[in-house]
Amino acid sequence: MQATPAVSTSAERASLADAILPGLLSSPKFTPHWYNYDSRGSELYMIAATENPFYHVFRVETALLQDNAGDIISSYDGTVRLVDLGAGNCVKPKILIDMLLKKTGTCSFYPVDIAQEFVEENARRLMADCKGLSVHPIAGENQNSLKFMQSVSGTKLITHFGNSFSTIPMNEMATFLRTVWETISEPEDRYLVGIDLNQDENAVRQAYTHGSWVDFNFNVLNRLNRDFRADFKEKNFDYCFKYVVDEREICNIKRPEFVTAGLRSKCDQIVHLGKIYMHLQ
Numbered sequence: 001m002q003a004t005p006a007v008s009t010s011a012e013r014a015s016l017a018d019a020i021l022p023g024l025l026s027s028p029k030f031t032p033h034w035y036n037y038d039s040r041g042s043e044l045y046m047i048a049a050t051e052n053p054f055y056h057v058f059r060v061e062t063a064l065l066q067d068n069a070g071d072i073i074s075s076y077d078g079t080v081r082l083v084d085l086g087a088g089n090c091v092k093p094k095i096l097i098d099m100l101l102k103k104t105g106t107c108s109f110y111p112v113d114i115a116q117e118f119v120e121e122n123a124r125r126l127m128a129d130c131k132g133l134s135v136h137p138i139a140g141e142n143q144n145s146l147k148f149m150q151s152v153s154g155t156k157l158i159t160h161f162g163n164s165f166s167t168i169p170m171n172e173m174a175t176f177l178r179t180v181w182e183t184i185s186e187p188e189d190r191y192l193v194g195i196d197l198n199q200d201e202n203a204v205r206q207a208y209t210h211g212s213w214v215d216f217n218f219n220v221l222n223r224l225n226r227d228f229r230a231d232f233k234e235k236n237f238d239y240c241f242k243y244v245v246d247e248r249e250i251c252n253i254k255r256p257e258f259v260t261a262g263l264r265s266k267c268d269q270i271v272h273l274g275k276i277y278m279h280l281q
């Protein structure tokens with residue numbers, strides 16, 4: 001496995017406190033989506049995505065890739081730089097890697113993930129499993145990692161699976177897409193993104209109220225307690241889920257439906273973050 005220069009995360013750009021505290025001090029309170037994914041959060045996500053019988057995105061996207069991997073890589077002859085954003089356990093890019101290795105005998109894989117230990121462990125496993133593959137794990141945020149990839153020459157296939165695209169905040173979307181555009185600068189370069197369709201509300205509700213999603217969401221309290229010497233108590237919070245239907249239309253296009261999921265304080269409570277005191281209602 002080849003070392004890839006560290007790519008700074010937004011948490012490193014500022015400090016972790018600078019990235020998290022504004023959300024905790026606002027009303028309603030929030031943490032950025034990426035903060036859910038420490039190593040334990042990534043493990044819990046994988047359990048929620050693969051062992052929750054009502055969550056179909058992982059299974060459907062994997063099957064689509066298995067059925068279409070040949071077409072997706074058909075135009076490539078030489079070494080491809082496969083960059084998977086938010087790579088997680090790398091199961092999906094592995095389908096493309098196997099196909100590329102079969103066709104060209106070589107592939108350079110750049111799994112990008114904010115969860116450093118998780119991405120490095122999965123990269124090591126892939127290196128051991130796949131002959132002809134070079135792996136360059138990038139522990140960092142997608143957007144900064146794309147900027148880093150702009151300095152790497154050669155044909156690039158950038159992939160983005162697991163509905164992660166839909167979690168990019170609307171006010172960051174244009175900048176993100178511009179960065180993708182600037183990274184796929186050669187005629188052969190491609191960006192392949194998986195986006196879920198609107199689904200039946202009951203099916204979505206069953207998927208996101210399954211215990212595995214609840215565990216994934218509660219993990220953020222453990223992370224806050226660890227990162228900030230805080231004393232959040234799970235028993236003081238409920239998991240809440242909302243299926244949002246937005247009837248507004250933009251440019252005659254009906255906006256997609258989406259879900260919000262998170263934690264709600266059950267009571268009036270004081271939480272300490274090291275020396276910082278917060279009042280939650």
Ligand SMILES: C[S@@+](CC[C@H](N)C(=O)[O-])C[C@H]1O[C@@H](n2cnc3c(N)ncnc32)[C@H](O)[C@@H]1O
Nearest residue numbers: 034037086087088113114115140141142161162
């Ligand atoms: C929804 S999971 C998808 C995992 C995998 N791609 C899949 O399809 O199963 C999102 C992954 O992206 C990572 N992640 C979340 N926000 C990120 C960000 N801003 N930059 C890089 N990785 C991020 C998480 O650690 C997690 O592994």
